[in-house]
Amino acid sequence: MSDEVIIETKGVKVNFGDFWALKGIDMEVRRGEIIVVLGPSGSGKSTFIRTLNRLQPHSAGTVCIDGINIDDDTTVADLKKVRAEVGFVFQQFNLFPHLTIMENITLAPMKVKGMSKRESEAKALELLGRVGIPEQAYKYPSELSGGQQQRVAIARALAMDPKIMLFDEPTSALDPEMIKEVLDVMIDLAREDVTMIVVTHEMGFAKEVADRVILFDEGLLIEENTPDVFFDNPEHERTKLFLQQIL
Amino acid sequence: MIQDKILDIEQSVIGKSSSPWVKDHNDISFTYLGMGISIIYSLLSFINITSDEGTSIKVIIFAALVFLATFLAVYLTVTSILKLSFRKNPATTLLGIISAWIIYLVVSGFGHFALIDADWEVVWANRVLVIVGQLMTESLTQSYLPNQSWRLWSVLYLTFALISAAYGTTGDKPYKFLIPFTIFCGVLIYIAWNPTAINYNSDEPVMKLIGATILSYITFGLSYYYCSINEEYKANKLRSYLALSSVFVFFFAVFIMNPPEAVQELCADVFGISSSENIQLTRCGGVEASQWGGIFVNLIVATAGCVLGFGVGVVLAFGRQSELPFFKYPSVALIETVRSGPLICWLYFAVFLLPDIIDPFMDIEDIMRMLLIFGLFGGCYIAEVLRGGLQSVDSGQKEAALALGLSPMQTKLQVELPNAVRTTLPSIVSVFIGLWKDTTLLFIINILDFFKLAKDLPNTSPGYLGDFLEPLYVTALVFWIFAFYLSRISMRIEKGLGLTNEGGGEAA
Numbered sequence: 001m002s003d004e005v006i007i008e009t010k011g012v013k014v015n016f017g018d019f020w021a022l023k024g025i026d027m028e029v030r031r032g033e034i035i036v037v038l039g040p041s042g043s044g045k046s047t048f049i050r051t052l053n054r055l056q057p058h059s060a061g062t063v064c065i066d067g068i069n070i071d072d073d074t075t076v077a078d079l080k081k082v083r084a085e086v087g088f089v090f091q092q093f094n095l096f097p098h099l100t101i102m103e104n105i106t107l108a109p110m111k112v113k114g115m116s117k118r119e120s121e122a123k124a125l126e127l128l129g130r131v132g133i134p135e136q137a138y139k140y141p142s143e144l145s146g147g148q149q150q151r152v153a154i155a156r157a158l159a160m161d162p163k164i165m166l167f168d169e170p171t172s173a174l175d176p177e178m179i180k181e182v183l184d185v186m187i188d189l190a191r192e193d194v195t196m197i198v199v200t201h202e203m204g205f206a207k208e209v210a211d212r213v214i215l216f217d218e219g220l221l222i223e224e225n226t227p228d229v230f231f232d233n234p235e236h237e238r239t240k241l242f243l244q245q246i247l
Numbered sequence: 248m249i250q251d252k253i254l255d256i257e258q259s260v261i262g263k264s265s266s267p268w269v270k271d272h273n274d275i276s277f278t279y280l281g282m283g284i285s286i287i288y289s290l291l292s293f294i295n296i297t298s299d300e301g302t303s304i305k306v307i308i309f310a311a312l313v314f315l316a317t318f319l320a321v322y323l324t325v326t327s328i329l330k331l332s333f334r335k336n337p338a339t340t341l342l343g344i345i346s347a348w349i350i351y352l353v354v355s356g357f358g359h360f361a362l363i364d365a366d367w368e369v370v371w372a373n374r375v376l377v378i379v380g381q382l383m384t385e386s387l388t389q390s391y392l393p394n395q396s397w398r399l400w401s402v403l404y405l406t407f408a409l410i411s412a413a414y415g416t417t418g419d420k421p422y423k424f425l426i427p428f429t430i431f432c433g434v435l436i437y438i439a440w441n442p443t444a445i446n447y448n449s450d451e452p453v454m455k456l457i458g459a460t461i462l463s464y465i466t467f468g469l470s471y472y473y474c475s476i477n478e479e480y481k482a483n484k485l486r487s488y489l490a491l492s493s494v495f496v497f498f499f500a501v502f503i504m505n506p507p508e509a510v511q512e513l514c515a516d517v518f519g520i521s522s523s524e525n526i527q528l529t530r531c532g533g534v535e536a537s538q539w540g541g542i543f544v545n546l547i548v549a550t551a552g553c554v555l556g557f558g559v560g561v562v563l564a565f566g567r568q569s570e571l572p573f574f575k576y577p578s579v580a581l582i583e584t585v586r587s588g589p590l591i592c593w594l595y596f597a598v599f600l601l602p603d604i605i606d607p608f609m610d611i612e613d614i615m616r617m618l619l620i621f622g623l624f625g626g627c628y629i630a631e632v633l634r635g636g637l638q639s640v641d642s643g644q645k646e647a648a649l650a651l652g653l654s655p656m657q658t659k660l661q662v663e664l665p666n667a668v669r670t671t672l673p674s675i676v677s678v679f680i681g682l683w684k685d686t687t688l689l690f691i692i693n694i695l696d697f698f699k700l701a702k703d704l705p706n707t708s709p710g711y712l713g714d715f716l717e718p719l720y721v722t723a724l725v726f727w728i729f730a731f732y733l734s735r736i737s738m739r740i741e742k743g744l745g746l747t748n749e750g751g752g753e754a755a
Contacts, residue, residue, distance in 0.1 A: 055646050076654070084652035094647035098665045100480040107661060108651035138478045153647075160651060 006031045006164060006195055007052060011061035014047050014219075021047045023219040024061065029197065031163070034190050036206040036227075037199045039216035040242065045199045048216065049166045052197070053086040054079060066163060084112055087157030091169040093149045095141035095156070101128070102137045105156045113160070120159070127155040131185050147178030151185055158189075165189065167198040201246070207231060215239050250275045260343040261323055264330030274330075281326030282318075289317040300363060309362040316354040320347040360716070369704050369711040370721050372444035376707075377700045377718075380540020388447050393530040396451075399543065402500040404459050409493055411463035415470030416486045417739075424467060432460040497554045500547060501618070505533035536612040540695040542725065544614065545686040548696075551618035552625035552682035557675075559626025564633035564667075565659060578630075585627040590685050593620050598692050614694060625682045632674045636667030676737035680730050687726075698722055 007029035014022040021044045029035060039045045050056035051063055054070050063070050065082050074082075095104050105124035109115040115123075128134045131151040133144075141149055150170055157165060167186065171179045183205050190196060190209040200206070206213050206227055213230040215222040215238070223236045234240050257278060258264075269277055296310040324344050327333060333340040370377075376384045379399060386392040414424040439452040470489075474482040506514070514531035539547070566578025585593065597620040598613055640663050648658040668675075690699030701718035705711045 053650055055650060080652050080654065083650060086650075088647075088650035090643060090647060090650075092641075092643050094641070094643035096644065096647070096662055096666075098669060103480075108653060111657050111661065112652040138480050140479070156651070 002031045004031045005029070006066050007197075008064040009051075009061065012048070012051055012058050012063060013060040014044070014051060014056060014058050021219055022051070022058070025221050027214075027221065027224075029195060031195055032193050033211045034196045034209050035198070035212050035214060036210040037197060037214045037216060038201070038206065038242070039222075042218075043216040044219040045216040046168050049168055049197055049199055052164075052166060053083050053088060055088070080112065084108075084160050085163050087154075087160060087162035087165040089150070089153050089157055089165070089167045089170045091172050093141075093146070093153045093173070095149055095153060097141050100138050100140055101133075101144070101152050104141065104152060105159045108156070109159050123159060124155070127158050128152075130158075130188070131155045132181070145178060146174045147181045150174065150178075150182045154182075154185055154189070162194070164195045164197070167196065167200065169199050169201070171200065171202060203231070203246070215242060217242070253278060257323075257326065260347075261327045262332045262336040262339040262343070264332050265335035266329075266331035269330050277329045278326055281322050281329055284325050285318050285322035288321050289314045292317050305362045309358045312358045313351075313355050316351040320344075320351040323347045361720075365717050365720075366711075366714055367717055368444050369707075369714040370701075370718055371441060372446070372711075373700075373704050373707055373718075374438060375447060376541065377697055377704070377721075378541045379543055380538065380695055380700070382534060382538035382540070383543075393532070395530070395534050398503050398534065400455055400459075401503055402496065404462060405496045405499065407459045407463045408466040409489055409496060411467035412470040413486065413489045415467045415472075416474050416482045416489070418474060418482065421467075421471060425464075428463065428467075429460075432456065432463075436460075494554050497547075497550050500550075503533075504539065505536050536614040539614055541700055542697040544689065544694060544696045545683070545698075548614070548617055548621050548686045548689065549679070549683040552621035552685075553679050555618065555622025556625025556629050556678075556682070559622055560629025560633055561664065563626060563630035564637060567630065567634055568637060582627045582630055585624060586631070590624055590688055591691065593624055594688060594692050596620075613692065617689060617692075617694065621682060621686070624685075625678060628678045628681075629675055632671050632678060633664075633667055635674075636671035637663055639670060640666045672740045673737045676733055676740065680733045680737075683729055683733065684726060697725070 005028050007027070009025055009027045012022055012025045013020060023044075025044075025048055037045045037049070047056055051058045052065060054063075054074075057072070066085060068074070068078050068082050070079060070082055095101075096107070099107065102121060102124055105127065106115075106117070106120040109120040109123065110117060125134060125137060128137055131154055133148050133151055136144060136148060136152070141152070144152065150173075154170075170186070171182050174182065179202070183202060186196075186198070186205065187209055198205070198210075210227050212224055213227050214224040215230075215236075217238055223230065223234060223239045225235070229235075230239070231243065234243065254274060264274060264277070293310045293314045296313060297306060300306045300309075324347070327340050327344060375387060379387075379396075382392075383395060383399065386395050411424070411428065414428075417424075436453055436456045439456055440449050442449070470485060473485065511531050511533065515529065518529075518531060520529050520531060563578045563582055566574050567582065569575045569578070588596075594617065597616040601616060644662050644666060645658055648662040649655070653661065686696060687698040689696045690702070701722045702715070704718040705713060705715045
């Protein structure tokens, strides 16, 4: 972990009509840091990480990713650069059903980075090896189990060589026996020099790899602390209540 | 065993017996009694027909058909009375008996027309005319015109090769394609060969059809072999290449039938035809579009509707969803205008108004303008179908593509469109079926399409005067065959979509 700040948000607010999903979030993330975001449903944690690559435009405040400020005035080229730099893994995997696993992974490197087909396929095979399913390269997503699909989705995001990986509840749509295989891949990833922000309900994962744990509630950042302090000796009453309810 | 089968079928048609004298053990005897009475009655009608109409082979076939239909109707009626089946469920019994008698009426009425009354010679004598049109027929049968039929044959060869190659990629058992296809080709060869009322040399078309059949077997075999040794994704690749090639075949057909003048002149130079000759009367001249006719016109116009229509449809569907006002509003206006007018209006529009308002369209021929209008008309319908498909694409798909850094345009073309096409293919095919049938409207603007030619066949010779029903029946049959075939394809696609579990996340 270096001291360089790679993600910086100030007073980020998001509203859907009269409902304010985020009510001003200030956060700094340094390069290589692993951050786990916790919170009850509807607390705005997914909305927050979606603002980081502008899948969700924010209505106020600033979001700065690796020196690029993203808002309405960001040029298309800059936005593309940010999105290529930020990998995103969805709860529902969102693999492209009409493409094979190989094509799912090579699509973006070829179309966005202009990599050659051969180069990107070699890279895809390497990534599939890393997530443990090299033999599935020429199947279609519908032929894979949920856990395998999510691992492909991680490989697809990694194919762009992202500096930042965002995970939006990556294990919530999975059957319990498949959660571990996905978490193992994420733990492997955490050992490398990738900045990660993970929205999850997996406390074990948070305790094992997180540098910082953050609690969101009702669109506000309630507490941020190291895992030891957060789980054993939280500062806020709300955190205690949250931990009591889920543990 | 067989008795149970017979009883099962009988009960499903007229219902269970419910009389005091029918028990389980003697149920079948009453069936046999009914059958016996029915056979006697049917035999009488068989003898009656043959004594009235003579004993030619057609009459025997007709009498046999009537025999079967009479047997069914009388047997069901008598048995239901013997067993009092109508006491239990009168609606079922009544429906069964009425259906049987309707079958009897249709078979005896239509069979009598088709096998005894009708004189099919009017169709046989003009079969070339209704397939390729006036000028091509003349070029086949008269010596003062160069034989241009190779132009059509080349299109036919390509089409056959493509279709059979496409069947090779489906992964079905080979006999599922080979048996129907062989029967189809056999029928075509029979039609070309049948020596009744023939006015052209039948050896050439028969040989060429056999050639086309063999070519199809080869391409089918090749693509089947390729798909069986490779993974599924390669078969899908091949399929999309074949789909692209079919677009190419359409443009090739338009080009080869009537090459641009420059190409005609180049050809004349190559073959050493002096410029003093009328190029249209040499083998280098194409067949002018205004001279096209027969079922070829219906096919090419319908194909234009599908091929151009799909292209137009994609553009308009995106246009309608676009946020750019100068793209969105013209698209909406075009779709709403074209869809709200009847096709006949647009055909008249293309013939009479288009040349006046748009200069470049002045010189091109009627049929070419028809191709464009069908493309536009089909495109507007397909655009609306596709729009529905695009709206139903899971928003996660779009987000995933954007999150990977794809531009909005790439997202639309690489992710949203393929997804939308997959889910809407059955509806798109039904638009195609509609376009195929609408091609008959061409006759009102004096294009000699299949329907128009068939309708006028009785006028071709004094001997055929009054035989106007036979060509119309054939027309109906031909249109039905094509439309039915298309609808089978669409059902296949639907089945294919239902078999696999689509949608990634939802499946988990």
